Amino acid sequence: MRIAVVAPACPVDRETAARVNAIAARDFADVALVWHPQCFLEHGHFAGHDQVRENAFVEVANDPAVDAVWFARGGYGSCRMAERALARLEGTAGDKAYLGYSDLGMILAGLYKQGIGRPVHGPMVADVRRDGGEAAIARALRWLTTGGAAYDGPPRVAFNLTVLAALIGTPLQPDLADHVLLLEDIDEHHYRIDRAMFQVTSAFPDLAGIGRGRFVVPTNNRDFGADVGEIFGHWCDVSGIAYLGIADIGHDADNSIVPFGVTA
């Protein structure tokens, strides 16, 4: 199985790639990881110029010899190339899974909106550097090679809260009617989480429910007076969307895999 790695946001280094290759070689004999050289470029904040990242993604997505596309790392940058990249995808792009999270939610959302392939929230290459990161890499490769368990509940999506809020009103915004939405975030103050929940619950009023993944919240100079659970409860109350409690996603090595939609 050929899994292509590209980096629509920030780059990874060769040592990170080597660690992931070692895990694949040891435990996933049927996997060939194909590293697009774009993964290692640097252009300001990004893994290469917008056009270079767009071309790399389109190349692997359209390649009939590639079985799945695995995103290398988040950070920021996907929204600068997603719309034009999606417009260039061909029929072969629809046969693949696309695995990533965080900033890559921009691309997963756009794919899902357009019904292209199988967008999947889950670990990326750069997660190997976290404590327990080898398990995250193994989880990702296991899912890519065997697929997950069948699931016939309401369709699900998972996003970084700030990324989902930032794609509202853009051509990447998917229709999430009757979906369960799982959200996580990192390094956002309570007031930012609250504001993003205002926006998300306003823009997706017909969700079937919202689950709360893990949040890492920095200390603010002004105490907010409510924790993340209370913020979720507040906005679910205001919007009338069901609050489903905690969900097993987050910016960490335990981040679970959530295929968008229904996979039964």
Add this chain to the structure above:
Amino acid sequence: MRIAVVAPACPVDRETAARVNAIAARDFADVALVWHPQCFLEHGHFAGHDQVRENAFVEVANDPAVDAVWFARGGYGSCRMAERALARLEGTAGDKAYLGYSDLGMILAGLYKQGIGRPVHGPMVADVRRDGGEAAIARALRWLTTGGAAYDGPPRVAFNLTVLAALIGTPLQPDLADHVLLLEDIDEHHYRIDRAMFQVTSAFPDLAGIGRGRFVVPTNNRDFGADVGEIFGHWCDVSGIAYLGIADIGHDADNSIVPFGVTA
């Protein structure tokens, strides 16, 4: 002239109010500043509970004895009460100017969307604490008592970039077709400014143009590779919206006054 002060976001203290009262007493003999006691409340992050802030705003907006509503301070909180407050406004609310900026952009946007009164971007009470803040207070009071110069260019609005991005897709989002949009921000990294510009230029594609106010950008652990002017230029290029160069607004004592729409 009776100017009511309320605080839909964060509170001010009595000493701040006294400093503003002193300026009004000295230089604006015809002004009576009416401080709603809600301005001085504290409830977690906010100047009182959501319902209390909503009630205070509705009370002064609907009061026929009040000529203008001046917002005390930004921070965060307006989006938690704006929609319900706007639904309670009566005809008398349409006779007034509403002056503020930053987080108060949530209310100014909603007023403008619904065609209620005269929403105006400009200094707030708490600005008295800035270096040069007395001039900002005088500028606000002068505008409230005499009105600004007539203006017959394209209709204008001014927003904090992050606040405007956060109201996209919500019931507060105004129609800005053929408007000139002036933007400023503070304490947001370049990548956040870039992401917000993606969202704003996507959601308001029919703007007449975008002006760049002052931005205070903290250092990031990863250099972005472009400054704010280049970010504005990029997204104006991508969206086809005219980039109008610099604008005289910002989170500072020099923040100029921008009545929404046309005031000729």
